[in-house]
Amino acid sequence: MRRCTAALAAAILLLTPAAAQAAPQRQTYTNPVSASFADTFADPMVVRGDDGFWYAYGTTDPLREGEKVFHRIPTARSADLVSWTYVGDAFAEGQRPAFAAENAAFWAPDVRRIGDSAAKAASPHCKSQPQCWVMYVTVTETTGGPGRSAIGAATAPTPTGPWTFSDEPVVAPRPSGDGGWLWTFDPALLTTPDGRSYLYYGSYFGGIWVSELSADGLRVTGTATRVAIDNKFEGAYVVRRDGWYYLFASSANCCAGPTTGYSVSAGRSRDPRGPFTDRDGLRLDVSRAGGTPVVAPNGNKWVGTGHNGLITDLAGQDWLAYHAIDRADPYLDEPFGINERPMLLDRLDWIGGWPTVRAGAWASERPVAKPVTRTPLQDSFDTLSPRQWRVAEGKWAAVNGRLRGSGTLLARSPQRGDLRAEADLRGPAGLTIGSTTVRISGNSLAVGSRRTPLPAGFDATAWHHLVVDVRAGRLTATLDDTTVASGRTGGHGGRTVVGVTAATTAEVDNVSVGPPAEPVRRAAAVPEPGRMLAAYSDEFTGSALNPAWTFVRPDPAATVGGGALRWPVQNADLTGTSNSAGVLLRQAPRGSWIAETKLTLDLGEDSVRNFQQAGLIAYAGDDQFARLSAVAIWNTRQVEFGYEIPYAGTTSYGGTIVGTPGLTTAWLRLAHRVDEVNGEHEYRAGVSRDGRTWTWGGVWTLPADSNPRIGLIAHGGAEPAVTASFDYLRFRRW
Template identity: 55%
Template sequence: MAGLPRGAVALALAFLLAFPSVAAAHSLANVSVAGPRTYHNPVSVPVADTFADPAVLRGKDGLWYAYGTSDPLRPGERVRHGIPVLRSADLVRWEYVTDVFTPANRPGWAAPGAGLWAPDIRYADGRYLLYFTVTDTTAHPGQDAAIGVATAPTPAGPWTDSGGPLVAPRPTAGGGFEWTYDPAMLTDAGGRRWLYFGSYVGGLHVVPLSADGLRVTGDPVRIAAADRYEASYVVRHEGWYFLFASAANCCAGPATGYSVFAGRSASPTGPFLDRAGRSLLDSRVGGTPVVQPNGNRWAGTGHNAVVTDAAGQDWLLYHAIPRDEPYLDEPYGINRRPMLLDRLDWIDGWPVVRGGAGASTGEQPAPVTTGVLDDRFERGELGPDWRTPAPGWSVIPAADPDSGGLLRHTGAGPDELRATRRVPAGAHVDLDVRLAANASAGIAVNSRSSDARVSVTLDETTAALVTDVTVHGGHQVRRTPLPAGFRYGTWHTLTVESTGSRLTATVTDARLGDPVARQERALPWWPGERGLAVLASGGAEVDNVSAAPAAVPARDLAPVPETGVLDPSFSDDFQGRMSPLWTWVRPDAAVTVGPGGLRWPTQAADLVGSGNDASVLLREAPCGDYVVETELGLDLGVGTVRNFEQAGLIAYVGDDDFARLSHVAIWNTRQLEFGRELPYAGRTTFGGMALTAPATTTWLRLAHHVDRRSGEHRFRAGASRDGRHWEWGGSWTFPSDTTPRIGLVAHGGDTPPATAVFRYFHVYRD
């Protein structure tokens, strides 16, 4: 076997441009194995009309498993599940499997009425680890949340709690407890394990874990400011650690502005910075949007997991709230938060859902979950995808309670099991391997003439990830060391992908974006199709061999609003006086207009809730699409509590029906908040969505668009720190039978109040 180093797991890739999907060998009771070509959100329906805070992984049986917060799954059920588990063959069609916890195995340290929230699922060292939030422990009455961990031999259980909190309740200096919520585990590039957790009260933190993931071994490090983020999730991409975190209220029904942001760092402990270099620890807190409500059916798009399909395309699984049916049962009860699935693109190095288009409605291209070669080895013999005889190889059906059937090599080797299918140049290849001492297993790719060969190897003998490019008998070998303590005798996934002339190889526990070894190298070019072969020597086991077309990454961002031409008839430069076309709701005599613009001390008043004592300065809005812009000077300082002092733009139908884009103090942070209050079911509800970080001078925009089908008014928020480079956030909508006006606000004033300076009010139209 020329070109294969001793003890090597050979895994290789050629770049597939296109070939059809074939059926997988494993099936579910209600789900066919051939993945659909399209899908519609939400994917958890009809099994689960609400499935909040989803955590997802692919089990070693080749199926996908999702874990959610402990709510009822369907209207009228009214029984909270003990972390429900769903299963799917294709990420699109799901079935209910079980609950993680029942009265028989519920953690004894959880108070009787405690919620079990926000799970995170991982595979490590031959077992599954489930991290979860307990909202109240028996140690202290009340909301003293903690993080627990349970283990299981399979994704469906049975689950065994560790017996106590992994991260115990954390008292605050002033009484009460920090919010110890939303765990997420990461294995870093060196094989060390970390746990991320936290929420608005206390901020986000990370702590080191023991090698088995069951103990905290160091002090927490804060990675994001309090009062901004929760729901951490970290992946490693192109050498960076990317922190995904959700912002704003998760559960305000139709006014939920929950959104996902990202920051990145060279270290798993931060500091995490956004695209503009702003820290997520700053008082003027940074963050680059990943997905925000876009004005369609979905509000509250947040709390995510990231998975990779068989083509190498990343996908975001997250929950969202349907605006037209926001509650599971009665209004203001449990929020209806089904699980959504959308493509996650990496554009200019940053993650964004569907190129910035946000949550999808309507028919979408489905994930690739089966390939031109796709074998789970559930049959009792080799199928037609493999050439026989194959000395040294056996298919062992039902060999493992976790993986099911598998391919076992029992000869001295090295031996080769050739695929009957040839593939064109280019593919994404995955392979699960489990090795005995001095064993190897994997896939090789050869040119038609056999004078060129590429292999990627996991070599137990040299403890390295090895690539070997062989051309005309000459070898070019490169080794990347694997972490100390790497357990070859448990399942690991080897993934190789080539894009053009670049080969990327990774080793992960379960393809969750946290490789413990990664190698890139240039590939030689040779024409024609490739041959695939599984390789092994010694006692090796192989499962879930897949070769699928490599996904073509998206390169372009979705369009953002354009300003058009300034319309002076709706604009005001505040040159010594206000236009007489302005009207007041509750006039404020403190407002002055002079050199530099309109000056407005923040009022000790507000619009949110039933008080409605804040002033609003309004203009009639033009018909059709337009963009309104202002330059706002507002110095709220940093790091102090000035709740909820703010100023900015407003789209206003009434005191209980408005959208407000403002620079606001939220406890110690300074944020740009796009808030929405609206009437629903006889009451009003308010929620906000966050934007980029503000400055002492911030430019604000509201882009108005009328939806041609529904007639709804859609307002999208944008902001800039220099007046030239704009960052666009999410959208709020108003019903078609309303006529929103546009204007300015400055309220929530502290003592003494800050003074907002609006230097102009411009309206742009096509």
């Protein structure tokens, strides 16, 4: 057994629940939330522990600039989700599962509380415990040869360990069929209302897959299903909401320094095995894969906004924990090397059935309202306060920091209006809301006299989490994020008495009651085109290019006729030192505007045609541009917003994925504005498949002292021969 490190033990002693409750409550916070203990904390996962604290886990990296020491799943602890303290590493140096190679690293942990007896029996630390924690983690190298990644599992009795690896992988290395090995990365657990557990895993080489898990959660069973296409998605995270399963997945390069375009998009399905489709009905597992944007670079300091977890505060507001890169400080030890990816936390809103960070404003860099982690009625039962509670029936006492007893315990202060109540329960216990009791009763969740069956094998002797929301007299109860029941309740004159109830002796902890969050229902504004700027636009109605155009590296194959510019895709490029492609440019208007083109480009389907593309460009030079194009990236067809800038004596190139091109046609937009504070040129990318419905993606910036022109490109590869056709380039005020 591995003992807790000295640092971990000291932190646990210092961070007692009493100390947490005594700490002052800040009303705002500023990203990154990991700054107090780490310069980088990639692939974050956040859970709430049995002790009422929140715990965050990150990928294996040094924590501080210049440190050079790799922390094997660093762990941090917080009482309010925004002030974090490092409490140690999950694994000691040299600790690894039997199947891991000596040089294995551990990436992208996924940590969950489990209560099933079969799962607990699988761990020597959990057999006699009322709760157990499991960590699924990427093991980058396994025995038998290089490149053979796998998903491993470790279990522990507490969120801080001690963690013990299972000797066999949950998902073993998977051959690709061509002599290589699929990337078996980024695990994420989902438990469905019927009690089944599923694990999502995979990355760009192979795509994202889902497999059902064995009863103990330590083996995949049955046939795996691919839910997201390869070469576009990784970093899966799945949640159930309103009968839908939402797959969050990250796209683009995670680690391109100041040009990292990593971002998160989502699809949903009624079945945990998919198919997942986006807001426009596009599947995520096909060549022209969809994906509704959740967060992407927005033009402020943060780029590379991706690889998320999800946490819900005590008011019921969801929050996205994810990493990002400060474009002014992109590497842990400059220049180059490990990308510095601290943890950010931002509000996650659900608008029209779809998730988006801060209503579509995306990553915050200035102070914003913090999560609700303190409520008017809140108790972790270090003692049983007669000023806060009265025993209405039975006998109750605080024992070892938990409430123990049977009968009914009522709060002395009624709650006004709508409310949200939460509690951790062990045994036949529940919450009383006004005249309605919600509790675990045998193999069901009872709301008054109504009963909702619990999953087969439900273990009432383990700890479970109950949430009860009351809005306008309508009650919704959720147990362990899976079992949902509903009913009616009532108070007296708008005042509701809340209490704890148990049919026989049970334990209760971490009770909180307070007003529920008011959901955000209106999305942030997106660019809308205004009046036409005819002097800057071109309908290509003549037989030659308008003199307003300038050609960098002229291509005589580009011709105008029949109301279109036709340009055979060149075997050339602009990235790195190549700088061989032609760029057709014209002067942009001043101020805020939207440039649009209609592009016809037949890139086929599924086949590899790297990296044929065509589209719009904001061009300040061969090494300083933002390029929006429909592009073939291996077997996929995507709309990429690429970005290149000079950096540290060379160039840095990255891209963010905006959306999906049509079968042969895509409408592309660049919306430009000048930042009022720093004078930078900001360009936001948009794409449409029909010219009417638009998806708006990320933002790239060009320097204030530059004079970017706007134009068209068609390059990336000559085979097979294909011609890009542009119907127009139109500018409109924004």
